[in-house]
Each structure stands twice: as structure tokens, then as C-alpha cells.
Amino acid sequence: xxxxxxxxxxxxxxxxxxxxxxxxxxxxxxxxxxxxxxxxxxxxxxxxxxxxxxxxxxxxxxxxxxxxxxxxxxxxxxxxxxxxxxxxxxxxxxxxxxxxxxxxxxxxxxxxxxxxxxxxxxxxxxxxxxxxxxxxxxxxxxxxxxxxxxxxxxxxxxxxxxxxxxxxxxxxxxxxxxxxxxxxxxxxxxxxxxxxxxxxxxxxxxxxxxxx
Amino acid sequence: xxxxxxxxxxxxxxxxxxxxxxxxxxxxxxxxxxxxxxxxxxxxxxxxxxxxxxxxxxxxxxxxxxxxxxxxxxxxxxxxxxxxxxxxxxxxxxxxxxxxxxxxxxxxxxxxxxxxxxxxxxxxxxxxxxxxxxxxxxxxxxxxxxxxxxxxxxxxxxxxxxxxxxxxxxxxxxxxxxxxxxxxxxxxxxxxxxxxxxxxxxxxxxxxxxxx
Numbered sequence: 001x002x003x004x005x006x007x008x009x010x011x012x013x014x015x016x017x018x019x020x021x022x023x024x025x026x027x028x029x030x031x032x033x034x035x036x037x038x039x040x041x042x043x044x045x046x047x048x049x050x051x052x053x054x055x056x057x058x059x060x061x062x063x064x065x066x067x068x069x070x071x072x073x074x075x076x077x078x079x080x081x082x083x084x085x086x087x088x089x090x091x092x093x094x095x096x097x098x099x100x101x102x103x104x105x106x107x108x109x110x111x112x113x114x115x116x117x118x119x120x121x122x123x124x125x126x127x128x129x130x131x132x133x134x135x136x137x138x139x140x141x142x143x144x145x146x147x148x149x150x151x152x153x154x155x156x157x158x159x160x161x162x163x164x165x166x167x168x169x170x171x172x173x174x175x176x177x178x179x180x181x182x183x184x185x186x187x188x189x190x191x192x193x194x195x196x197x198x199x200x201x202x203x204x205x206x207x208x209x210x211x212x
Numbered sequence: 213x214x215x216x217x218x219x220x221x222x223x224x225x226x227x228x229x230x231x232x233x234x235x236x237x238x239x240x241x242x243x244x245x246x247x248x249x250x251x252x253x254x255x256x257x258x259x260x261x262x263x264x265x266x267x268x269x270x271x272x273x274x275x276x277x278x279x280x281x282x283x284x285x286x287x288x289x290x291x292x293x294x295x296x297x298x299x300x301x302x303x304x305x306x307x308x309x310x311x312x313x314x315x316x317x318x319x320x321x322x323x324x325x326x327x328x329x330x331x332x333x334x335x336x337x338x339x340x341x342x343x344x345x346x347x348x349x350x351x352x353x354x355x356x357x358x359x360x361x362x363x364x365x366x367x368x369x370x371x372x373x374x375x376x377x378x379x380x381x382x383x384x385x386x387x388x389x390x391x392x393x394x395x396x397x398x399x400x401x402x403x404x405x406x407x408x409x410x411x412x413x414x415x416x417x418x419x420x421x422x423x424x
Contacts, residue, residue: 049310049352060299064313067305074298086286087272093279098261100309101276105317114344121331132326140261 010169016203222381228415315349
């Protein structure tokens with residue numbers, strides 16, 4: 001298995017956590033996004049969308065972090081990342097999608113670049129934008145995690161899974177942008193519980209081969 | 213079953229298509245987003261995130277359109293919305309996520325409102341933003357659909373499924389914002405094929421009880 005990754009990409013970080021939780025070994029192929037390497041022809045042939053991550057397994061290319069993680073769970077079922085019960089599956093998927101559809105897309109590098117390069121917003125406005133979408137999404141997430149009885153040591157019960165895999169990279173990003181996390185005690189608690197685990201440590205940006 | 217919906221919400225539109233493809237009946241509960249009805253306490257109790265859609269099934273509340281659709285497919289498996297093969301599942305999920313994670317979140321009402329109300333961009337800049345993200349996402353999608361051998365009459369083979377359910381509402385939105393679709397012949401062809409089907413017709417915004 002080969003993972004096209006970049007240490008700072010949260011989407012790649014999600015897949016690294018899933019691979020580590022499953023105990024799967026893989027070759028790490030670094031695509032240096034900050035240097036524009038995703039636009040070079042060699043990588044365009046791997047992913048015409050110029051994004052990471054891409055996972056290569058059984059000589060096939062797999063796209064989109066949440067789809068890749070579900071592929072991994074369907075292919076290497078132990079330990080499970082998604083619960084078996086269909087209502088529980090909806091819960092963890094919907095928690096993950098709050099992050100993947102409502103926070104992360106608004107705050108990734110290409111969007112921030114559009115704000116500064118095309119719309120000519122100030123750094124202050126860019127940071128306010130970033131904080132606004134993290135805070136909006138985390139408020140929703142905190143409310144659900146704090147009030148729903150299925151929350152345990154992790155987002156869903158006492159084992160890490162699909163929602164935690166999405167949460168931890170987003171919290172790391174929020175910290176990098178100095179978002180105040182004190183209104184989100186459940187999120188902070190779960191993030192800390194995750195980061196005690198070897199799988200999450202191994203997947204962290206700062207320990208990747210291409211970390212700067 | 214009860215669907216909290218709004219005629220113009222693309223996320224609700226996706227779930228309506230899935231319900232229609234499965235031949236499932238449901239009560240239609242209209243939440244008039246344009247009038248701010250999602251913020252009223254009655255609906256906040258249903259969805260603290262103030263978003264549609266929410267599906268109620270077996271007295272349980274289900275969130276997030278893509279998670280709801282997968283719930284429906286796991287609960288009412290015929291006709292299938294996702295393929296059985298795990299590589300094929302990755303394909304349709306990754307196509308759907310291009311739309312759900314990379315186009316739709318950037319162009320929904322609350323984001324456009326932030327651009328105009330907070331960042332004070334002009335109407336022209338707002339439209340350029342909208343067109344930019346649709347065109348970027350559709351370029352990636354068109355490339356995959358036009359070059360991957362699994363594409364058939366629909367996004368994946370000759371039956372409509374998960375990717376088509378995400379595509380059709382996004383195309384409808386793009387048309388509403390007058391995005392030029394001539395660079396995307398495969399997308400236009402598949403959208404037309406979908407819209408010939410009763411399930412897609414029944415789910416369309418203009419025939420919903422709350423259409424204006």
C-alpha cells in the first residue's frame with residue numbers, strides 16, 4: 001500500500017490515523033503541497049484533482065479521505081472504525097461530516113489563498129473567516145458530543161473511530177490558527193484522549209518524513 | 213418516516229432523490245430556510261445545527277445528507293444506491309464527495325451571506341466566487357467521468373446511484389447561478405439522463421410542497 005500524503009494536510013492526516021489504527025504498513029509518498037508539487041504532471045496522473053491523500057492498494061487508486069477510510073474499514077475490518085448498527089453508523093458519519101463538509105472545506109489552503117489573492121481581504125479578515133467557520137462547526141459538534149448519550153471516552157463510546165479520525169486533525173489545525181478552544185471542553189477532552197494513543201501519535205504531522 | 217426539508221436545499225434534494233429511488237413514502241416537513249425558520253426553538257430541538265435535511269425514522273433523528281443516504285441504503289437495500297464491490301464503493305463515494313466537500317460547502321447560503329455581509333464583497337465578486345468553485349469541482353469531476361471506464365449512462369454504470377444523487381442538485385444550482393456548463397458535456401449528459409427518471413422528477417425543487 002502506498003499513501004500520497006503531505007504532513008500538513010488534514011485529509012491525509014485522517015487517512016494516516018485510520019491506517020495506524022488498523023496496524024497497516026504503507027509506503028509514504030510525500031507531495032509537497034506548499035511547493036506546488038501537486039500540479040506536476042507526475043502527480044496529476046495520480047490525481048487529476050491535484051489533492052492529497054490518494055491511497056494505492058492492490059494497484060488501484062483510491063480517492064477522498066472519508067471514502068478511503070470507509071474502504072479500509074470494509075477491506076480490513078478489525079479493529080472496526082465504523083460501528084455495525086445502522087443508527088450508530090449514521091451518528092459517527094454525521095459527526096465526521098460536520099467537520100469534513102462544514103469546517104474543513106472553508107478553511108483549506110486554496111480557499112484562504114482565494115480570499116487573500118482574489119478578494120484581497122486583510123490577514124485579520126482571513127483569520128476572522130477561519131475562526132468563524134471553526135467556531136460555528138465546533139459549537140454544533142460540542143453540543144452533540146456533550147448532550148448525546150453515546151459519547152464516551154471518544155466521540156462514540158470507548159473506542160476511537162470514524163468521528164475521532166476527523167476531529168483530531170481539525171483540532172490540530174484550529175490550534176495552529178490560535179482558535180480559542182475553551183468553549184469546547186468535550187472536544188478538547190476527546191482530542192487529548194486520542195492523542196494518548198500510539199496510532200494517533202504515529203499519524204501526527206510533526207512526525208511525518210516530510211515535516212518541516 | 214418524516215423528512216425535514218426545504219425545496220431549495222441541495223442537501224435535502226439529495227435525500228429526496230434517494231427516498232424516491234427506494235420508493236419510500238415520507239411526510240414532508242418544510243423548514244423555510246429563507247425565512248430563518250431553522251433558528252426557531254422547535255426546529256433547534258430537531259437539529260441544533262439549524263440545517264436541513266433531517267430524517268426521522270423509527271423515532272430516531274438522522275443527520276447529514278450523505279450519512280442519511282448511506283443509512284437508507286443499509287436499511288432498505290433495494291434498489292442499491294452504492295455498489296457492493298469495495299473499489300466501486302470508493303469510486304462512487306469519492307465522486308459524491310468532490311461535490312459534497314469541495315463545491316457545495318463553499319457555495320451555500322450562509323457562506324455567500326458571510327461574503328456579502330461581513331467581507332462586503334460586491335455581487336460581481338460573489339458570483340465570481342460561486343462560479344470559481346463550481347468550475348474547479350466540475351472540471352475534476354468531468355475529467356474523471358469522461359476518462360474512467362466505469363462511467364455509463366449514469367456516473368457509475370447504467371443505474372443511477374450515490375454519485376448521481378449528489379450531482380443533479382449541484383447542476384441545478386449551477387444553472388440557477390448561470391454557470392456555463394458547456395465545458396462539462398459528460399456532466400450535462402448524465403444530469404439529463406437522471407432527470408428523465410420519475411424518482412429525480414419527484415424530488416426536484418419546483419415540485420415540492422414549499423416551492424415558491
